[in-house]
Structure formats: structure tokens, C-alpha cells
Amino acid sequence: MNSARPFTYSGTNLTCDGVSLSSLAEEFGTPLYVYSAAQISARAALFQQAFAAHAHTICYAVKANSSLAILKMLAAQGCGFDIVSGGELARVIAAAGPEVAGRVVFSGVGKTAPEMDAALAAGILLFNVESEPELELLAARAQLAGKKARIALRVNPDVSAETHPYISTGLSAHKFGISIKLARQVYARAAQHASLEPAGVSVHIGSQIRQVEPFAEALAKTLALVTELRADGHNIRYVDAGGGLGIEYADKPFDAATQVAQYATALQTALGTMQVHLLLEPGRFLVGQAGALLTRVLYRKQNGDKRFVIVDAAMNDLIRPALYQAHHEIVPVVLRDNAATEEVDIVGPVCESGDFFARARTLPQTEDGDLLAILDAGAYGLSLSSNYNTRLRPAEVLVESTGPRLIRRRETYEELFAPEIP
Ligand code: LLP
Numbered sequence: 001m002n003s004a005r006p007f008t009y010s011g012t013n014l015t016c017d018g019v020s021l022s023s024l025a026e027e028f029g030t031p032l033y034v035y036s037a038a039q040i041s042a043r044a045a046l047f048q049q050a051f052a053a054h055a056h057t058i059c060y061a062v063k064a065n066s067s068l069a070i071l072k073m074l075a076a077q078g079c080g081f082d083i084v085s086g087g088e089l090a091r092v093i094a095a096a097g098p099e100v101a102g103r104v105v106f107s108g109v110g111k112t113a114p115e116m117d118a119a120l121a122a123g124i125l126l127f128n129v130e131s132e133p134e135l136e137l138l139a140a141r142a143q144l145a146g147k148k149a150r151i152a153l154r155v156n157p158d159v160s161a162e163t164h165p166y167i168s169t170g171l172s173a174h175k176f177g178i179s180i181k182l183a184r185q186v187y188a189r190a191a192q193h194a195s196l197e198p199a200g201v202s203v204h205i206g207s208q209i210r211q212v213e214p215f216a217e218a219l220a221k222t223l224a225l226v227t228e229l230r231a232d233g234h235n236i237r238y239v240d241a242g243g244g245l246g247i248e249y250a251d252k253p254f255d256a257a258t259q260v261a262q263y264a265t266a267l268q269t270a271l272g273t274m275q276v277h278l279l280l281e282p283g284r285f286l287v288g289q290a291g292a293l294l295t296r297v298l299y300r301k302q303n304g305d306k307r308f309v310i311v312d313a314a315m316n317d318l319i320r321p322a323l324y325q326a327h328h329e330i331v332p333v334v335l336r337d338n339a340a341t342e343e344v345d346i347v348g349p350v351c352e353s354g355d356f357f358a359r360a361r362t363l364p365q366t367e368d369g370d371l372l373a374i375l376d377a378g379a380y381g382l383s384l385s386s387n388y389n390t391r392l393r394p395a396e397v398l399v400e401s402t403g404p405r406l407i408r409r410r411e412t413y414e415e416l417f418a419p420e421i422p
Contacts, residue, residue, distance in 0.1 A: 003253065003254075004247070004248065004254040004255065004256050004289050005039075005289050005375060005376070006036035006038065006039040006289075006290060006399075007021075007036075007292055007331075007373060007375060009335065012334055012335040012336075012337075013333070013334055013335075014331065014332070014333045014334070014373055016034050016035075016036050016292070016399045016404075017036050017038055017039075017399045019399050019403070019404050021034060021292075021294055021333045021371065021373060022333055022334060022371060024294065024397055024404055025294050025296065025333070025371050028395050028397055028406060028410075029395065029410065030294050030295050030296045030312050030313070030371070030394075031293055031294065031295050031312055031313035031314075031317050031394040032293070032294045032394055032395050032396070032397060033291055033292070033293055033294075033377065033378075033381060033382050033394050033395070033396040033397070033408075034291065034292050034294060034396075034397045034399060034404075035065075035067075035070065035287070035290050035291045035378055035396065035397070035398050035399065036290045036291075036399050037073060037290075037398050037399060037400040037401070038399075038400075038401065039289065039290035040070060040073065040074070040286055040287055040290045040378075041073060041074075041077055043256060043285060043286045043287075043289075043290070044058065044060075044074055044077050044079055044286055045077070046256060046257055046260045047260055047264075047280065047282060047285075047286070048077075048078070050260045050261055050263070050264035051264050051267075051268070051278065051280065053268065054268055054271065054278055055276075055277045055278065056277065056278040056279070056280060057079075057080045057103055057125075057277070057278075057279050057280070058078075058079045058080065058280050058281075058282065059079070059080040059081050059082040059103065059104070059105050059240075059279050059280065059281050060074050060079045060080070060081050060082065060281070060282065060283065060286060061081075061082045061243045061281045061282065061283030061284075062081050062082065062083050062084070062088045062091065062092060062283075063084055063088070063283060063380075063383055064283030064284050064286070064287050064288070064378075064379040064380055064383060065283075065287040065291070065378055065379055065380075065381070065382065065383050066088060066091050066383050067382065067396055067398075067407055067408060068091065068094060068095040068407070069095075069396075069398050069405070069407035070287065070398070070407075071091060071092055071095035071096060072095040072096055073398075074286070075092070075095060075096030075100055076096075079103070080100070080102075080103025080104055080105070080125065080279075081100065081103065081104050081105075082104075082105050082107055082243065082281040082283075083104055083105070083106050083107070084106070084107050084108035085108065085115060086112070086114060086115035086118050086119075089101075089104065089106070089115070089118055089119055089122060089124075090118075092104060093122065098122065101119075101122040101123045101124050101125070102123065102124075102125055103125060104119075104122070104124040104125055105124065105125055105126045105127075105128055105152075105202075105240060105279060105281070106119050106124055106126070106127050106128060107128040107130075107154065107202070107204070107281075108128075108130065109130045109131065109134075109175055109176060111127075111134060111137075111138075113137060113141055116137065116138055116141045116142075116149075117141055117145065120141060120142055120145045120147045120149060121145065125150065125238075126150050126151065126152050126199060126200055126202075126238060126240070126279070127149055127150065127151045127152070128151075128152050128153075128154045128202045128240060129151050129152065129153050129154065129178075129190075130153075130154045130176060130177055130178065131178060132178070132186060132189070135151070135153075135186065135189070135190055135196070138151065138196065139190075139193035139195050139196050140195075142193075142195035142196065143193070143194070143195040147195065148194075148195055148196070148197050149195060149196055149197065150197050150199040150200070151190060151196050151197065151198055151199065151200070152198075152199065152200030152201050152202040152238060152240055153177075153178050153183055153186055153187065153190075153198075153201060153202070154176065154177040154178065154202045154203065154204065154240075155177050155178055155179070155180040155183050155201060155202070155203055155221075155222060155225060156169075156171070156172055156174065156176055156177030156178060156179055156180060156203075157180050157203055157205065157217070157218040157221040157222065158171055158172050158179075158180065159171075159205050159214050159217050159218045159221070160214070161205050161206045161209045161211070161214035161215075161244070162209070162211065162214075163206050163207060163208045163209050163244075163246070164208065164324045164325075164326075169204060169205060169206045169207075176204070177203070177204075180221055180222075180225060183201075183225055183229075184225070184228060184229065184232065187229055187232065187234055188232065191233075191234060197235075198229070198234045198235075198236065199235065199236065199237055199238055200236060200237065200238030200239060200240055200279070201222050201225055201226055201229070201236060201238075201239055201240070202222075202238075202239070202240030202241075202242065202279070203218050203219065203221075203222045203240070203241060203242055204240075204241075204242025204243060204244060204281065205218045205242065205244060206244050207243065207244045207246075207283075207284065208244070208246040208247075208284065209244045209245065209246050210246040210248075210259075212262050212263050212265075212266040213266065215241065215244070215245075215263060215266055215267060216266040216267065216269065216270045218241075218242075219239070219241055219266075219267055219270040219271070220270045222239060222241075223239065223270060223271065223274060223276075226239060226274070226276065227274075236276070237276060237277055238276065238277050238278075238279055239271075239276040239277070239278055239279065240278075240279035240280075240281065241267055241278060241279065241280055241281075242280075242281050243280070243281035243282050243283050243284075243285075244282075245259065245260065245263050245282055245284070245285045246259075246284070246285070247259075247284055247285055247288045247289055247376065247379075249326065249327050249328060249329070249376050250327060250329070251329050254289075256285070256289075259285075260285070283379060283380075284379035284380065286379075287378040287379045288376050288377075288378050288379035288380075289375075289376050289378065290378040291376070291377045291378020291379070291381060292373040292374060292375050292376075292377055292378075293313055293317060293318050293373070293374040293377040293381060293394065294333065294371055294372070294373055294374075295311040295312050295313035295371070295372050295373075295374065296311060296312045296369065296370070296371055296372075297309055297310070297311055297366050297367065297368055297369060297370045297371075297372065298310045298311060298312050298349070298368065299368060300366070300367075300368065306345065307342060307343065307344045307345070308344065308345050308346075308347055309344045309345070309346050309347070309363075309366055309372075310347055310348070310349065311346060311347070311348060311357070311372060312348075312349065313348055313357070313374070313394070314348025314349050314350040314355050314388075314389070314391060315348055315350050315352065315354060315355040315356075315388070316348075316350060316385055316386045316387065316388040316389060316391050316393070317348075317381075317382075317385050317391075317393065317394050318357070318374060318377055318381050318384075318385070319384050319385070319386075320377075320380060320381070320384070321356055321357050321358065322352075322354040322355060322356065323384075327358075328357060328358070328374050328375055328376055328377060329374075329375040329376065330346055330357060330358055330361065330363065330372050330373070330374050330375070331372065331373050331375065332363070332364055332366065332370060332371070332372060332373075333370070333371035333372065333373055334370070334371065335364070336364065336365075339364035339365050340364070340365050341362050341363060341364055341365065342362070342363065342364075342365050343360055343361065343362050344358075344360075344361060344363055344366075345358065345359050345360065345361070346358045346361060346363075346372070349389070349391075350388060350389050350391070351389065357374055382394060382396060382408075387411075387416055390413075390416060392410055392411045392412070392413070392416070393410075393411055394410070395408055395409055395410040396408035
């Protein structure tokens with residue numbers, strides 16, 4: 001198996017940092033997300049070391065996995081956060097206390113006035129502004145609050161990166177950012193507002209990008225703009241290089257340290273001797289491979305010549321295969337001696353044909369009641385989950401050096417109905 005994962009077999013039993021996954025499934029039930037704290041903190045440390053030569057802050061992209069325990073852990077390691085909503089602001093403050101706001105950047109194309117007000121009151125580091133109307137609203141809200149908002153424009157560098165079309169963002173065809181060609185004008189306008197302080201430039205070209213060249217190209221274009229903006233008299237201190245560094249989902253070797261080193265070299269080469277404080281917004285790279293979704297086989301069924309394995313997790317728990325045709329490795333939690341392999345579709349109980357985790361996948365034969373682990377599910381797993389079909393979302397366990405700890409208990413039906421008015 002891909003050695004970049006914390007999930008390894010001890011004899012015939014799959015473990016997470018030495019903890020048996022069967023025992024976790026037994027204790028906490030399934031579907032269950034299990035994360036390795038050691039891997040998350042090792043990935044954050046890799047990033048910090050790779051950029052050690054340059055002033056930087058890692059602003060973890062909360063949307064990848066917003067569990068309070070994980071946010072708390074990353075904050076303790078010195079990370080800041082990239083948020084995209086008032087909800088994420090509330091989460092990072094709940095997890096890490098109000099002082100964390102000084103390390104928070106706020107991205108997103110649709111910030112509302114109440115969200116801006118909350119971020120101004122909290123005193124966040126930087127607003128990544130994505131349009132002129134947003135800039136005007138922020139200026140008005142900051143003025144009303146008697147605050148000065150530090151801003152960066154998120155520029156759209158028109159750089160193409162090879163990734164799934166739903167998660168590519170850096171082309172002018174996308175809704176994100178302000179065209180880099182118009183940016184100077186917009187900065188000039190921003191500087192006219194006493195309530196705004198242009199302090200940075202930001203760029204984010206997409207997600208699950210494995211080649212480092214597009215990042216370097218986007219940063220080089222951004223830095224050229226920084227030089228112009230400084231000449232125009234703006235005190236630009238921050239360059240936010242966004243997130244998007246990819247991981248390996250297939251069963252292939254993957255060396256996370258090399259990947260991040262190449263990324264850091266590419267960015268730092270583009271930076272040269274330029275004095276800026278670099279902000280980085282990794283999400284998936286820190287948490288993706290640290291997590292697995294455990295699920296139990298409910299039934300096996302044959303329709304014509306197709307074989308289905310029906311499991312107790314579904315698209316509402318992990319939507320990546322349904323939404324992006326994403327590949328996730330699926331492995332048995334307990335290996336059987338000499339198990340024959342078979343080609344199966346692994347599907348969930350939700351009433352949608354799109355409710356699958358794998359199609360035509362060759363796997364060791366399973367029996368009802370067997371446990372499977374869907375790997376690399378730490379990013380955009382629980383955070384993209386829903387209660388569709390009135391299903392309770394999975395519980396979450398974090399395996400720490402002191403042992404496994406439940407960090408999100410399973411919901412109850414009463415909690416699901418609580419906001420409703422019959
Ligand atoms: N910064 C900004 C402004 C972003 O929009 C994103 C992700 C990130 C950072 C973090 O990107 P990462 O390092 O995780 O690639 N749900 C999709 C991914 C959507 C990414 C959205 N933006 C998936 O499951 O693949």
C-alpha cells in the first residue's frame with residue numbers, strides 16, 4: 001500500500017498508528033471516520049520546515065476538515081486558518097480561542113455583511129476580496145464598525161492547472177477572483193477608502209494539483225503585480241499563495257516530503273529575494289491521507305452479471321466518488337487467508353444510482369458483516385457530508401499518542417429534527 005498513509009496491516013489487521021480498526025468499529029460503530037493525529041501534525045511540520053527559510057504562516061483551509069479537535073491541534077502547532085464563512089470563523093475561535101483571529105484569512109466570493117462584521121470584530125489578519133462590489137461592502141461595514149480592514153485582492157492569474165473541472169479555479173472562465181489585469185485599478189480604488197488597507201495579494205488556482213509548475217507560474221504573475229502595487233505606493237506585506245497541493249489517491253508510491261519540498265522550492269524560486277510574508281492555505285495535503293472511513297458490509301447482491309457489495313456508509317457520508325468520480329482505495333480491515341478476488345461495485349444504501357464508492361473494483365471477496373476501510377478520506381469527507389435520506393452522519397475518532405479519542409459522537413434523530421417546526 002501507499003506508504004504515505006498511517007493505515008498499515010499488523011498481521012491480518014488494519015491499524016491506524018498501531019490501533020486496531022476492528023476494535024474502533026466495535027466500540028464506536030460504523031460508518032466511522034478515523035484520523036491519525038500523528039500524520040496530520042507531521043504533514044503540518046513538513047510544510048513548516050519546507051518554508052522555514054522564508055517568513056510564512058500556514059493558514060490551514062478549514063473546509064477540508066473542520067473538526068474542532070483537528071483545528072485545535074493545528075492551532076497549537078502554530079497554524080492559522082483560511083476560512084470561507086462566518087461558521088468557519090466561529091469554529092476556529094471555538095477551537096483555538098479569540099487570539100487565533102490574528103492568523104485568520106477570509107476567502108470566498110459571497111461574504112455577507114454579518115460575516116464581514118463578525119470577522120472585523122474578531123480582528124482577522126486579512127480579507128481576501130474577490131470582487132469590486134464586495135470591496136465596497138467591506139469598506140462600508142468597516143467604516144460603520146470604526147475599523148480598518150486589511151485586504152488582499154484575490155487575483156485570477158489565468159493559469160491552467162490539470163485537475164477535475166469542478167475544483168479548478170484559476171482561469172478567467174471561473175467565478176473566482178478579480179482579473180489580474182484589472183487589479184491595479186481596484187487597489188487604487190481600495191486605497192481611497194479610509195476603512196480599507198491594501199496589505200496583500202492572494203491567488204489560488206485550484207485543488208488536487210500535483211504538478212508544481214502552475215503554482216510557480218501563478219505566483220510569479222502575482223509577484224509582478226506586487227512590484228507594481230508597491231511602486232503605486234501600496235504597502236503590500238502579504239502574499240497569499242493559496243492551497244491546492246495534491247496527494248496520491250491511487251495505490252502508488254507517494255513521498256509527501258518530496259512533494260512539499262518541490263512545491264516549496266518552486267514557490268521560493270519565484271519569490272527570489274522579494275521581502276513578503278508568505279501565507280499558505282493547504283487543506284487536503286495536511287489531512288487527506290490521515291483519514292479513513294470505516295464501513296461494514298450489509299449485503300452482497302448480484303444483478304445480472306454485476307456484483308454489488310452494499311455497505312452501511314453512503315454518498316451522504318463521503319460524496320467525492322459521486323461528485324468528482326474520485327478514486328479512493330478500499331481495503332479489507334481484516335485480511336482473510338487466500339481470499340479469492342472478485343470484481344464488484346461498492347455501493348451505499350442511499351436511493352440514488354450515484355451512491356457508489358467504487359465501480360468494477362477488484363477486491364478480495366467479502367462476507368456480510370466484514371469491515372472495509374475507504375482510504376484517503378480525511379479531506380472533504382465529513383466536511384462535505386449531509387443528512388440526506390435522514391441518515392445520521394458518521395462519528396469521528398482521532399488516534400492520538402495517548403490512544404484513540406472520540407472527537408465527534410454520532411448524531412441522534414432528535415438532533416436532526418430539532419430545528420424543524422411540524
Ligand atoms: N484556499 C482556497 C481559497 C480554496 O478555495 C481551497 C479549496 C483551499 C485553499 C484548499 O485547497 P486544498 O489544499 O485542500 O486543495 N471538495 C473538493 C475540493 C474543493 C476545494 C475547494 N477549495 C474535493 O473533495 O476534492
